[in-house]
Amino acid sequence: MRAATLKDVAVLAGVSVKTVSNVVNGYAFVKPENRRKVEEALIATGYRPNIGARNLRRGKTGFIALVLPELSIPYFGELAGLVITAAQAHGWNVLIEQTQGTRDRERTALTSMGPHMIDGAILSPQALSAEDFADLAPGVPLVMVGEHAVDVPIDHVAIDNVLAARTAVGHLAAIGRRRIASIGRNPHRGTAALRLEGYRAALAEAGLAEDEELSVPALEYHRRDGAQAMSRLLDLPERPDAVFCFNDLLAIGALRAAADRGVRVPEDLAIVGFDNTEESAYSIPSLTTIAPDKKAIAETAVSLIHGRSTDAAENATPFDLQDIQTPFALEIRESTIGRTRAPA
Numbered sequence: 160m161r162a163a164t165l166k167d168v169a170v171l172a173g174v175s176v177k178t179v180s181n182v183v184n185g186y187a188f189v190k191p192e193n194r195r196k197v198e199e200a201l202i203a204t205g206y207r208p209n210i211g212a213r214n215l216r217r218g219k220t221g222f223i224a225l226v227l228p229e230l231s232i233p234y235f236g237e238l239a240g241l242v243i244t245a246a247q248a249h250g251w252n253v254l255i256e257q258t259q260g261t262r263d264r265e266r267t268a269l270t271s272m273g274p275h276m277i278d279g280a281i282l283s284p285q286a287l288s289a290e291d292f293a294d295l296a297p298g299v300p301l302v303m304v305g306e307h308a309v310d311v312p313i314d315h316v317a318i319d320n321v322l323a324a325r326t327a328v329g330h331l332a333a334i335g336r337r338r339i340a341s342i343g344r345n346p347h348r349g350t351a352a353l354r355l356e357g358y359r360a361a362l363a364e365a366g367l368a369e370d371e372e373l374s375v376p377a378l379e380y381h382r383r384d385g386a387q388a389m390s391r392l393l394d395l396p397e398r399p400d401a402v403f404c405f406n407d408l409l410a411i412g413a414l415r416a417a418a419d420r421g422v423r424v425p426e427d428l429a430i431v432g433f434d435n436t437e438e439s440a441y442s443i444p445s446l447t448t449i450a451p452d453k454k455a456i457a458e459t460a461v462s463l464i465h466g467r468s469t470d471a472a473e474n475a476t477p478f479d480l481q482d483i484q485t486p487f488a489l490e491i492r493e494s495t496i497g498r499t500r501a502p503a
Contacts, residue, residue, distance in 0.1 A: 163204035172200035220275070223251050223464055226268045226282040228260040232380065232408060233436035234453075235283070238304070241457035242281060249465050251278065260285030260347075272299065279464035285348065300467030302460045306349040312480055314463045316456055318487045320350055323449045324357025325364070326489050327431045328403050330447070332365035334495060336401035336429055340373035342388040342413060343380065343405025354405050354433065373399055377409055385412025393420050400428060401495075407432040407439045410446055414494070429495040444493030455485040 165183070169176045174193050181189050182197040183206075189197075200206075225242050227235045243253045254277065258264035265287050272280065279300035292311045301313040306320055331339050341358045345351040355374070362369050372395065375388040385404060389412065392399055404410035410432030414424060422428050424444055432439055435450030463481055 163206040165206070167204050168197065168200045168206050171204060172196040220278050221250065221252060222254050222277045223461070224254045224256060224268070224272050224277045224280040224282075226256045226258060226265065226280060226284070228258055228283060228285050230255070230257055232406070233438055234406065234434040237436060238453050238457060241454050242461060245458045245461040249461060251461075258285070262286035262288075262291070266291050269301075278468045281460045281464065300464050302463045304456055304460050306353055314460075314467070314481045314483075316459045316463070316481075316483045316485060318451045318456075319484050320353035321357040321360065323433070323451075323487050324354040324403065325361040326357075326487075327433065327447075327449050328358050328361030329364065330489055330491065330495065331401040331403065331429055331431060332361065332367065334429065337367060338370075338373070338397065338399045339367065339401040339403065340375065340392050340399035341403045341405070342375050342377055342385055342392075342409050344374050344376040345378065345380075345405075348380075351405055358403055377405070380406045380408055382408050382412035382415070385409030386416040387412075389413035389416035390420070393417070393422065398422075398428075402428065402430050404430065404432050407434045407436045407446060407448055410448070410494075411438060411442055414442060414444075414446070425493070425495050425497050431495060435490050439490075440492070442494075444498070447492045447495040448490050450488045450490045452486045452488075459483055459485060 165176050165179045169179045172179065172193075174196060178189060178193055179197050179200075182194055183201070223246055225239060227239060230236050230239060239253075239255055246253050254272075256268040258268055265282075265284050269280065269282065269287075269291075277299060279302070281302045281304055283305045284303065289311050292313070303313055303315045304317065306317050328339060339362065341355065343351055344355055358374075359369055373392070375391055377384040377388055385408060388409070389402065392402065393416065402410075402413055404413055410430050413430055417424050417428055417430070424430055430446065432446045432448035435448045439446035439448045463483075
């Protein structure tokens with residue numbers, strides 16, 4: 160069956176093709192009676208605009224890219240969904256690339272996508288160096304989300320990871336924990352360095368000495384890594400009474416290892432995670448965690464891409480590079496304060 164055209168709609172509505180085009184493209188100055196006729200004809204004919212052709216006429220592709228390390232990590236999966244929603248508001252579809260955090264795949268993802276394919280890219284790199292960005296295709300607006308130790312002139316959206324970690328560990332100190340461990344140290348992750356810095360700062364603020372054996376590295380940030388690290392901590396002659404995990408998956412693994420060893424949470428061991436993924440609210444016990452405003456991160460990143468692409472299209476003077484910090488909160492749950500009951 161042949162798809163309806165603007166001419167078909169115009170004939171049925173009894174107006175010009177130009178009038179139909181003005182209605183379809185949202186032009187405000189159309190007589191109400193003509194607009195009503197066109198809208199009825201659009202429904203009757205089942206007309207669907209050719210978004211691809213429209214974008215090409217405007218010098219747009221209709222796509223942005225989202226480059227993430229692992230969609231199996233809930234934080235990135237949740238962020239991807241929020242980016243898709245934010246992008247749809249601007250008429251964009253989202254192409255998602257998973258890199259596993261390797262330099263080769265991150266480089267390939269970025270260098271293979273030029274302005275003929277995408278209108279911009281949002282990336283969360285793990286391994287790229289400043290030199291890698293020199294090879295990127297010109298004219299593609301980029302926004303980096305999360306932390307990575309790369310000094311490059313692109314827009315950046317993240318929370319204050321140092322302050323967030325200080326807040327999490329400060330909470331553990333405030334509820335009386337004195338032997339506070341951390342799980343997640345990793346020299347290859349920019350976020351890990353910042354969260355470790357915040358962990359150390361909070362210990363100092365609480366008057367607690369740092370014990371190197373209580374800071375356990377994690378090569379990956381999956382549940383099994385958290386369980387293995389927690390088992391290592393529980394094998395110490397003097398166990399910790401609290402653990403700050405650098406993401407929720409590590410914390411979920413730590414919860415399981417504690418349960419397997421008969422360690423009660425939070426009575427014997429308080430645990431805090433990071434990311435406030437949906438799983439954290441349903442674990443047993445539910446997980447106290449740092450809650451980044453993921454919706455704000457997604458919407459801010461997409462808005463920056465939109466601003467940059469509009470700049471380029473209109474040959475406007477580019478605005479200054481943006482380094483935006485979005486909010487976070489500490490979500491206090493059962494893993495640090497136990498189950499609370501409402502007063503009778």
